[in-house]
Amino acid sequence: MSTTRTILICSGKGGVGKTTTTANLGIALARLGARTVVLDADFGLRNLDLLLGLENRIVFTAQEVLAETCRLEQALVKHKQEPNLALLPAGNPRMLEWLTPKDMKAIVSLLEEQFDYVLIDCPAGIEDGFKNAAAAAREAVVVTTPEVAAVRDADRVIGLLNTQGVTPVQLVLNRVRPKMMSIQEMLSVDDVTDILALPLLGLVFEDEQVIVSTNRGEPLTLGESGSPAAKAYNNIARRLQGEDIPLMDPSEARKGFRARVRQLMQTRLF
Amino acid sequence: MTVKDFIDKLLGRQISSASTAKQRLQLVLAHDRSDLNPELLAQMRREILEVVARYVEIDLEEGDVSLETEDRMTALVANLPIRRSIQQTPEGGTL
Numbered sequence: 491m492s493t494t495r496t497i498l499i500c501s502g503k504g505g506v507g508k509t510t511t512t513a514n515l516g517i518a519l520a521r522l523g524a525r526t527v528v529l530d531a532d533f534g535l536r537n538l539d540l541l542l543g544l545e546n547r548i549v550f551t552a553q554e555v556l557a558e559t560c561r562l563e564q565a566l567v568k569h570k571q572e573p574n575l576a577l578l579p580a581g582n583p584r585m586l587e588w589l590t591p592k593d594m595k596a597i598v599s600l601l602e603e604q605f606d607y608v609l610i611d612c613p614a615g616i617e618d619g620f621k622n623a624a625a626a627a628r629e630a631v632v633v634t635t636p637e638v639a640a641v642r643d644a645d646r647v648i649g650l651l652n653t654q655g656v657t658p659v660q661l662v663l664n665r666v667r668p669k670m671m672s673i674q675e676m677l678s679v680d681d682v683t684d685i686l687a688l689p690l691l692g693l694v695f696e697d698e699q700v701i702v703s704t705n706r707g708e709p710l711t712l713g714e715s716g717s718p719a720a721k722a723y724n725n726i727a728r729r730l731q732g733e734d735i736p737l738m739d740p741s742e743a744r745k746g747f748r749a750r751v752r753q754l755m756q757t758r759l760f
Numbered sequence: 761m762t763v764k765d766f767i768d769k770l771l772g773r774q775i776s777s778a779s780t781a782k783q784r785l786q787l788v789l790a791h792d793r794s795d796l797n798p799e800l801l802a803q804m805r806r807e808i809l810e811v812v813a814r815y816v817e818i819d820l821e822e823g824d825v826s827l828e829t830e831d832r833m834t835a836l837v838a839n840l841p842i843r844r845s846i847q848q849t850p851e852g853g854t855l
Contacts, residue, residue, distance in 0.1 A: 638781050645789050648832075674776035681782045685789065687832045755763050 494602040495730070497609050498627035498656065502643030504614030506635045507664040510700060510709075511723070512611040513541040515631075518711040518727035520574035524606040527566065529598070531623035532613035533581035533589070542569060543707025544577050551579040552597045553588060562600055571712060576605075591625030598626035607730075616646055630656050631691060635665045636677040644686060660691035662726060667696050668740035679740060692726035693738050694719050790827035793834045801827065808838060817843040 499512045509532075516528040529552070530538040539545040550565035569575040578601070581589055601608045610627060613619035624630075630651050634644040644661075651659050663682055670676035683690050697719035703710045710720035711727070718738075725735045768775060791797065796804070805825040812818055819841040828837045 638785055641785055642788060642792065645792060649793065652832075671778075674778040677778050677781050677785075681778065685782070685785055755767075757763050759763055759766055 492602045494605055495607050496598055496602065496626060496628045497607065497730075498612055498624055498630040498651075499609055499633060500612035500620065500623070500630060500647055500651075501614065501633045501640070502616060502645075502647040503634075503640045506633050506640050507694070507700075508614070508633050509537050509541055509611055510704070511631070511633050511662060511664065511694075512538060512609050513709045514711045514719075514723035515727055515730070516542070516575050516577075516607075516609055517569070517572055517709045518724050519607050519609075519730065520569070520572045521711065522727055522731060523574065524731070525574055525604065526607040526609065527576045527578055527601050527605045528609045528611060529601065530577065530579045530611050531589075531594070532611055532619065533579060533585075534583060534613065534619065536579055536583060538611050539567075539577060539579060540707060541704055541709065542575075542577055544569065545707070548577075548579055551581050552593075553581045553585060555600070556593055556596060589622045591622055594622050594625040616643075616650060620647070620650070624651065624654060624656065627656050630659045631662055632659060632686075632688065633662045633664050634682065634686070636663065636667075636671070636679075636682055638677075641677065641682055641685060648686060648688065659688055661686060661688040662692045662694065663690065664694045665696045666693050666740055671740050690737060691729055692722055693740070694722040694726075695738070695740070786829060790829045790834050793829065793832070794827055794836075796827070801825070809840070812840055819843055 499508050499515070501508045512528050516526050519526045528538060528542070530536045532538075533551070539548055544567050547567050550560045552565065554560045555562050555565045566576040566578055569577070578597075580594075580597070598608055598610075610623055612623040632644050632647060632651075634640045648659060661683065663679060666679070667676055671678050679690070679693060695718040697710075697717055699710055699715065699717040700719050703712075709723075710717055711723045713720070722738065725738075728735050767773075791801075808825055809818065809820065809823060813820075823838075823840045825836065825838045825840075828835050
C-alpha cells in the first residue's frame with residue numbers, strides 16, 4: 491500500500507479556479523519538499539501546462555506511456571525552478587475519447603511509485619471526463635466560489651464523490667471578496683460550508699495578482715510575493731501536510747468602528 | 761434573521777442578496793439531491809394527502825409536504841394538522 495496522496499481537484503462548474511489551484515498547490519507542496527506530480531486530466535482543453543509555463547516542453551503524454559511508445563520519465567515534464575514538481579498531461583487535445591477509468595488507474599499507479607503527491611486536475615462537468623479523472627482518486631479537494639451556480643455544481647460533484655467512496659473531501663473557497671461579504675452581498679464562508687457540509691481546507695481571497703501570474707506562466711507560490719492568494723495557497727499546502735494553520739478571517743481585513751457597527755448589525759435576533 | 765434584516769424589513773428595504781442566495785440554494789439543492797422535480801413533489805404531496813385523508817380528517821389548507829435539507833441529508837417533511845380521526849370499522853365502513 492503506497493503512502494502517496496492522490497488528490498482530485500474538481501469543481502463541477504468551469505472557471506472557478508481548479509487549474510489555478512492545482513498549479514499553485516503543486517508548486518507549494520514541491521517547495522515544502524514533497525515529490526509532487528500534477529496530472530492534467532482535462533486533456534481536451536488542457537491548460538495546466540500554460541499556467542505552469544511548461545507549454546513548450548510537452549513532448550509525450552500519459553497516452554504514449556500507456557501505449558508503451560515512451561517511458562514515464564520521458565513524458566514527465568520537470569518544472570525549471572522547482573525540480574520537485576513534474577507535470578504529466580493525460581493526453582493530446584487531438585486525441586479525444588481515448589481515456590477510460592482503467593487507463594487513469596494504470597497511469598496513477600505508475601505515478602504513485604515515485605511521488606508523494608499526485609494532484610489530478612479534473613475537467614469541468616460531471617460527465618465522462620469527470621468520471622475518468624475521479625477513477626483513481628483517493629481523496630478530493632472541491633474548489634468553489636461564493637456564487638449560487640458554483641455552489642450548486644459543487645454539490646453535485648460532492649454527491650458523486652460520496653457515492654464513489656472518495657474520502658476525505660475538503661473544500662477550497664476561492665475568489666472571496668471580504669468587502670462584499672461584510673455587507674452581506676456575497677454568500678458568507680459559513681453559508682457555503684453549511685450548505686455543502688464539507689470541512690474547509692482553505693479560503694482564497696480575490697487577488698488580481700493571480701491574473702498577472704497566469705499571464706507570465708509563473709504560479710504565485712513560486713515567488714516570495716506576499717500576495718493574499720499566494721499566502722492562501724501556501725497555507726492550504728501546509729494544511730494538506732497536516733500542519734494546523736488558522737484560516738484567514740474575511741472580516742479581519744475590515745476592523746474599526748464601521749466594521750464593529752456592521753458586526754452589531756449581523757447579530758442574530760432570532 | 762439578523763438585526764440588519766430586521767431593520768431592512770421595517771424600512772421596507774430589500775433583503776441582502778446573500779440571504780436570498782442562500783435561501784434559493786437551499787431550495788434548489790433539496791430538489792437536486794433528491795432528484796425530485798417540483799411537479800413530482802406536487803404529485804407526491806397530493807397522493808400522501810389522499811392516503812392520510814382516508815384515516816383522519818386533515819386541514820388541507822394548512823397541510824404542507826416539503827423537502828428539507830441539513831448536512832447533506834434531505835428529509836421529506838410532512839406537516840399535516842389533524843382535525844379529528846375518522847373511526848373505521850374492520851369492514852372498512854365509516855362509523
